[in-house]
Amino acid sequence: MMKQRQLWIVLLLAWSLAPMVWQLISSFSTNDALIATPMAFQERWTLQNYRELWQSNPPFWLYLINSSIVASVSTLLTLLLALPGAYGIARLPKLWRQNSRLFITAAALFPYVLLFLALLELARTFQLGNNLIALALPYSALSMPLALLLLSAAFEGLPQDLEDAACLEGMGLLQRLRWILIPLISPATASTGILVFLFAWNEYPVALTWISDAKMLTLPVAMARIAGTSVYSIPYGAYAAATVLGSIPLLVLVLIFQRQIVSGLTNGAVKG
Incomplete structure (x- = not known):
């Protein structure tokens, strides 16, 4: 039984990691090799794809900075507005709370x-x-409903006795939120922040219309332009390299907050 579980885990990991591994391999491959024999592991390794990205005008790292700025500001703004809003929803009477969540959903x-x-x-x-x-x-506004749902469920799961005890100690609402309630839902806050960050990082249509300056493009728009640089051929290698570089910040972020993400999503799934 244990061996079967291990086998299923290995198969699941292979299924999940195979696209990322192939993208990584493609980023170090020449475009001709990818087109001719995409599944053959021959002597085709090159760093030219990464050199082209870094030597492009504007350089690729500028797009990473632009996306980081937009995603970070969007995440901070969403959390600043959603935390007090979610607390208010969690403290509404049951009927009002259910109706509010229905509209937010x-x-x-x-x-x-x-x-x-x-x-x-x-x-x-x-x-x-x-x-x-x-x-x-607009990224913050579009992410707000999901943030309110997750955070309100986390606030609702906190014992009312904690807040009552804080009131007896003379703590005001802002003090209770700052020193007691928000620290207790830090896993839900971290998971919500990651989801908002991912949405802002990957969003394409709004960024395509709001940004026209080549030096201010976000990562998805810049990658779309890389894929369409030639009418006669698609730069598969350069596109794969751009995908790898664009995934590294997200991977690091998820690895840092992985415990909070799993704990926050689990708690939000069983509350409400």
Whole structure:
């Protein structure tokens, strides 16, 4: 029985890691080798794909910085607004709380692509184009429903006695949030922050319309331009290298907060 479990774990890991391993191998391969014999491990290793990215104009690392700025600002803004909002939802009467979550769930499931034209008009009206900080505003708004759902479930899982004891000690609402409640839901906060960061890092349609300056492009838009640099051939190797470099910050972030992510998502799944 134990051997069967181990076998299934190995198969699951192979299934999950195979695309990433192949992408890594492709990033060190020449484009001709990938097109001719993509599954043959021959002498085709090269660093040219990474050199082209770093020597491009603008350099590829600039896109990584742009995406990091947008995703970080979006995550901080979302958490700053969602934490007090989620606390308010968790302390509503049961009927109001259920109705609130119903509307928030509907907002979270709403396909944001349908808001494309409205967001474009906002960018034109308020001149928000080519501004990385402004780009974080729609990202924060689009991530808010999911953040409210996860964090409100975490707040609701805290014993009311803790807050009552803090009130008896003379602590105000902001003090209770700052010193007691928010630290206790740090796993849920970390997992929510990671999800918001991932959305902002990978988002494409809004970034495509709000940013036109080549030096301010985010990573997904820049990668799309790499894939379309030639009419006659696709630079598979350069695109694979860009994918690898774009995945490294996310991988490091997830490895650092992996315990908080698993704990926060598990708690949010069983509360409510």
